Amino acid sequence: MKFRFPIIIIDEDWRADSASGLGIRALGKALEDEGQEVIGGFTYSDVSMVANQAARASAFIVSIDDEEITEELSDNDAVDELRTLIRETRRRNEDIPIFLFGETKTARHIPSDILKELHGFIHMFEDTPEFVARYIIREANAYLNGVAPPFFKALVHYANDGSYSWHCPGHSGGVAFLKSPVGQMFHQFFGENMLRADVCNSVDELGQLLDHTGPVAASENNAARIFQADHLFFVTNGTSTSNKVVWHANVGSNDVVLVDRNCHKSVLHSIVMTGTIPIFLRPTRNHLGIIGPIPRDSFEPEFIQRQIEANPLVQNKTVQPQVMTITQSTYDGVLYNVETIKKTMGNYVENLHFDEAWVPHAVFHKFYHEFHAIGENRPRSENAIIYSTQSTHKVLAGLSQASQILVQDSNNRKLDQYRFNEAFLMHTSTSPQYAIIASCDVAAAMMEPPGGTALVEESIFEALEFRRAMRKVDAEYGDDWWFSVWGPKDLGENGIGRREDWFLRSNDKWHGFGKLAANFNMLDPIKATLVTPGMDINGRFAAQGIPAAIVTKYLTEHGVVVEKTGLYSFFIMFTIGITKGRWNTMLTELQQFKTDYDANRPLWRVMPNFVNTYPQYERVGLKDLAQKIHEAYRQHDVARVTTEMYLSAMEPVMRPSDAFECLAHRQVDRVAIDDLIGRVTTMLVTPYPPGIPLLIPGERFNQSIVEYLQFARSFNARFPGFDTDVHGLFTDTSNGQDEYFVDCVANKFVPG
Numbered sequence: 034m035k036f037r038f039p040i041i042i043i044d045e046d047w048r049a050d051s052a053s054g055l056g057i058r059a060l061g062k063a064l065e066d067e068g069q070e071v072i073g074g075f076t077y078s079d080v081s082m083v084a085n086q087a088a089r090a091s092a093f094i095v096s097i098d099d100e101e102i103t104e105e106l107s108d109n110d111a112v113d114e115l116r117t118l119i120r121e122t123r124r125r126n127e128d129i130p131i132f133l134f135g136e137t138k139t140a141r142h143i144p145s146d147i148l149k150e151l152h153g154f155i156h157m158f159e160d161t162p163e164f165v166a167r168y169i170i171r172e173a174n175a176y177l178n179g180v181a182p183p184f185f186k187a188l189v190h191y192a193n194d195g196s197y198s199w200h201c202p203g204h205s206g207g208v209a210f211l212k213s214p215v216g217q218m219f220h221q222f223f224g225e226n227m228l229r230a231d232v233c234n235s236v237d238e239l240g241q242l243l244d245h246t247g248p249v250a251a252s253e254n255n256a257a258r259i260f261q262a263d264h265l266f267f268v269t270n271g272t273s274t275s276n277k278v279v280w281h282a283n284v285g286s287n288d289v290v291l292v293d294r295n296c297h298k299s300v301l302h303s304i305v306m307t308g309t310i311p312i313f314l315r316p317t318r319n320h321l322g323i324i325g326p327i328p329r330d331s332f333e334p335e336f337i338q339r340q341i342e343a344n345p346l347v348q349n350k351t352v353q354p355q356v357m358t359i360t361q362s363t364y365d366g367v368l369y370n371v372e373t374i375k376k377t378m379g380n381y382v383e384n385l386h387f388d389e390a391w392v393p394h395a396v397f398h399k400f401y402h403e404f405h406a407i408g409e410n411r412p413r414s415e416n417a418i419i420y421s422t423q424s425t426h427k428v429l430a431g432l433s434q435a436s437q438i439l440v441q442d443s444n445n446r447k448l449d450q451y452r453f454n455e456a457f458l459m460h461t462s463t464s465p466q467y468a469i470i471a472s473c474d475v476a477a478a479m480m481e482p483p484g485g486t487a488l489v490e491e492s493i494f495e496a497l498e499f500r501r502a503m504r505k506v507d508a509e510y511g512d513d514w515w516f517s518v519w520g521p522k523d524l525g526e527n528g529i530g531r532r533e534d535w536f537l538r539s540n541d542k543w544h545g546f547g548k549l550a551a552n553f554n555m556l557d558p559i560k561a562t563l564v565t566p567g568m569d570i571n572g573r574f575a576a577q578g579i580p581a582a583i584v585t586k587y588l589t590e591h592g593v594v595v596e597k598t599g600l601y602s603f604f605i606m607f608t609i610g611i612t613k614g615r616w617n618t619m620l621t622e623l624q625q626f627k628t629d630y631d632a633n634r635p636l637w638r639v640m641p642n643f644v645n646t647y648p649q650y651e652r653v654g655l656k657d658l659a660q661k662i663h664e665a666y667r668q669h670d671v672a673r674v675t676t677e678m679y680l681s682a683m684e685p686v687m688r689p690s691d692a693f694e695c696l697a698h699r700q701v702d703r704v705a706i707d708d709l710i711g712r713v714t715t716m717l718v719t720p721y722p723p724g725i726p727l728l729i730p731g732e733r734f735n736q737s738i739v740e741y742l743q744f745a746r747s748f749n750a751r752f753p754g755f756d757t758d759v760h761g762l763f764t765d766t767s768n769g770q771d772e773y774f775v776d777c778v779a780n781k782f783v784p785g
C-alpha cells in the first residue's frame with residue numbers, strides 16, 4: 034500500500050517563462066520522474082489554504098525568488114508572508130519538511146526564526162534537478178515514516194504482506210465474501226484493506242490487546258504519553274465497557290459507592306453487576322431540562338456520611354465509599370474543577386473516577402486546565418487513584434466503540450496493572466476488532482501537540498463563531514423570534530475568547546442553576562444547547578412556543594442530525610471533525626425552519642418523509658402543529674413535572690443487584706403504570722429525551738414519576754411520531770392501543 038502524499042510547491046513563477054519558472058518546473062518534473070506526485074501552482078496569497086494542506090502533503094517547496102519579490106511584494110513583505118506560512122504550518126505540524134527554493138537569495142537574506150524551521154535551501158542551478166529531487170523525496174519519506182504510530186504501522190505492514198491465514202476470522206482477509214453476490218457487495222463497499230486488516234489475535238507480530246504486549250502495548254504507551262497519564266488502556270467496546278472495567282477492578286459486593294445521579298447507564302449497570310450499594314450525588318437542573326453541576330457542598334465527607342446514615346441498605350454506617358463516579362462533562366457540557374474535588378474527597382475515597390466520555394479533547398488545550406481529570410502539571414492525590422474513561426469516538430477521530438481508560442497513580446498507591454487486567458479481561462472480547470484498536474492508536478497520535486492543540490482550538494473557535502453568528506442573526510431579526518444558544522453573555526469579539534467567561538458564577542442569570550461555588554464549574558463551549566422559543570429559564574410557558582422535537586425532526590428531514598433533544602432545547606457538538614460548512618448549514622437550515630414556520634407551511638411540503646410515516650399530519654401547518662404540542666406541554670406543566678420527577682426523593686428498597694436478579698428468578702409482576710405507586714422496579718427506567726435514567730432497579734415508584742409516565746402515555750396517543758420513549762416500559766399493543774407496564778419485584782420478595 035502506497036500512501037498518497039503529494040509534494041506541494043508554492044511559487045508565483047510556476048507558469049512563468051522566466052528562469053525561475055523553468056527551474057521550478059524542472060524540479061517538479063524530476064520529482065514526478067521519481068514517481069512522486071507533485072501539486073504546483075499555489076501562490077503566496079493561498080497561504081492559509083496551503084498551511085491547511087499540511088495534513089495531506091509530504092513536503093512543501095516554497096520559492097523566494099527575486100521576481101516575486103521585485104514585482105509582487107517588497108522584500109519585507111515576502112519575508113512576512115513566508116513567516117506566516119511557516120507559522121501556520123508549524124502550529125499544526127512540527128515535522129513536515131519545508132524547503133526554500135531560490136537562486137539569488139541565500140540564507141543570509143532570511144531571518145533565523147525562519148531558517149530554523151527549514152529542511153533545506155535549494156539553489157536550482159547548482160545541482161541537477163534529479164539530485165535535488167532525490168534529496169527532497171528522501172526527506173519526505175523519512176517524515177512519512179515517522180507519522181504512523183506503532184500499532185497502525187504494524188497492522189498496515191501485516192495487511193500488505195499478503196500471507197495466507199489459516200486462523201479466524203473465517204472470511205480469510207475478505208476472500209469468503211467474494212463467493213456470493215451479497216458478499217461481493219459487502220466487499221466492494223468496505224474495501225479490500227478493511228477486510229485484510231480484520232485479523233484475529235493469533236497474529237503475534239501485532240501484539241495482544243488482552244495482555245498489552247507488542248505493538249499494541251507500544252501504542253498504549255504512546256497514547257499514555259500523549260494524554261499525560263501514568264497508564265492508558267485501549268478499550269474496543271466503548272466507554273460503557275471502560276466504566277465496567279474500572280468498577281470491577283475496584284469494588285465488590287456490598288461496597289458503598291458514590292455515583293452521580295445523572296450518570297450513563299453503563300455506570301448503573303456496573304452497580305448491578307458488582308452488587309454495590311449506591312449513594313447518589315444529585316445535580317441541579319434548570320427548567321429547560323439542562324443538567325447543572327452537583328453542588329460543591331456535596332463533595333464533602335461529612336455530607337456523604339449523612340447520606341450513608343440515611344440509607345437503609347447500608348448496614349455498617351462507618352464504611353468509606355470505594356469509588357466515586359462523576360459524569361464529566363454533564364450531558365449539557367458542564368465541567369467540574371477536578372483539583373477541588375481531589376482536595377476534598379481524595380483522602381476519603383480511594384478511587385476517583387471521572388466518566389469523561391465527552392472530554393477526551395480537554396487535555397490538549399489550556400482552556401480546560403483543571404477542568405478535566407488527568408493532564409500536564411496535575412498534582413498527584415495523596416491517596417486516591419484517579420481514573421478517566423474516555424470515548425475516543427465521540428469527540429476525537431476514533432471508530433465507534435473506540436474508548437480508553439486513563440489512570441493517574443496516587444502518591445501512596447500505584448495501580449497494580451496485573452490485577453487491574455483481570456477486570457479488563459472480564460469485559461473484553463477475546464476477538465477484539467483491530468480496526469478499532471488502530472483507530473485508538475491513530476486518534477491519539479493525531480492529538481499529539483501541537484497538532485492536537487490546534488485541532489481543539491479550531492473546535493472551540495468554530496463553536497464560538499457559530500454562537501456569534503446566531504447572535505448576529507438574532508440582532509437582525511430584532512423583535513422577531515429566533516433561537517438562542519445557552520451560554521454566557523460575553524463571547525469575546527474574536528478568537529476563542531477568555532475561558533473565565535465560561536465559568537458558572539453564582540450571580541449569573543443565564544445558567545438557571547442559582548447559587549454556585551466559585552471556580553468550580555465551567556461550560557465547555559464546544560457543547561452547544563440551542564433553545565427554542567416557548568419557555569423561559571424559570572419554567573414559565575409563553576403563549577406561543579416551538580417544542581424542540583419538531584425542530585429536530587425538521588432538521589433530520591433536511592440531513593442535519595442532532596445529538597439530543599429536550600423539551601425546548603436541543604444539543605449539538607463541535608467535535609474535531611467540525612467544519613465551517615457544517616455549522617453554516619445548521620444555521621441556514623434553522624433559518625429555513627423559521628421561514629416555513631412563520632408561513633405555517635403544511636407538513637406535506639416541509640416534512641414529506643415524516644408525513645409518509647404519519648399521514649395524519651399531512652395538511653397540518655408547521656406552526657399549528659408546534660403550537661398544539663406546546664399547548665399540550667403547557668397544559669400538563671411538563672417542565673415542572675419533569676423537574677420534580679428528577680429531583681424527587683428516590684427511595685432505595687433493595688440492592689440494585691438483588692432487584693435485578695428477580696428477573697432471572699421470575700420473582701416479578703408486570704404492573705400497569707396506573708398501579709405503580711409504591712412498587713419496586715427491577716428495570717432501569719429511562720425516558721428519552723433526555724436519556725438519563727430516572728429509576729434504577731430496587732427503587733420505589735413515587736407519585737411524580739407515575740404522573741410523568743401517565744403524561745407520556747396520553748401525549749404519545751395524541752402525537753404519534755413525537756413520542757416520549759421510555760426505556761424500561763413494556764408496551765402491549767394487543768388491545769389496539771398502547772398499554773404500558775413495568776416489571777416490578779413481586780411483593781412477597783420485597784423486604785420489610
Ligand SMILES: *Cc1c(COP(=O)(O)O)cnc(C)c1O
Nearest residue numbers: 270271272273297388390424436
Ligand atoms: C456515551 C457515554 C458513555 C458510553 O460510551 P460508549 O463509548 O458509547 O460506550 C459513558 N458515559 C457517558 C457519560 C457517555 O455519554
